[in-house]
Amino acid sequence: MALIACPDCGREVSDAATACPQCGRPVQPPAALKPPQVIEQTSKRFKGVQALGCGLMLAGFFVPLIIGIIMSESRTQSNTAMAGLVVATLLLPVGFVLWIVGRARAWWHHG
């Protein structure tokens, strides 16, 4: 709980109070301030999911490309490189799904 200065008379008012006890000016209730913060935090989380999805998609695109280049340059087809290629390629659809989920949930939330 914190004290805030009344914008009208300057008296210190508890942020839990609905109005200034001196001049009666309505103090913005915490309940009216919290929802936008929650939405902001939630959309940030969705953006995080989307960013993660984007990162995975990029990794799923570039890592197999790099492994492919290394494999063709060294002209060897090791099982480890092949396995890496397969796993890295799987990042692409996983990242895509995460990105879609992030977007869909953000849309749903702002609905």
Ligand SMILES: [Zn+2]
């Ligand atoms: Zn006041």
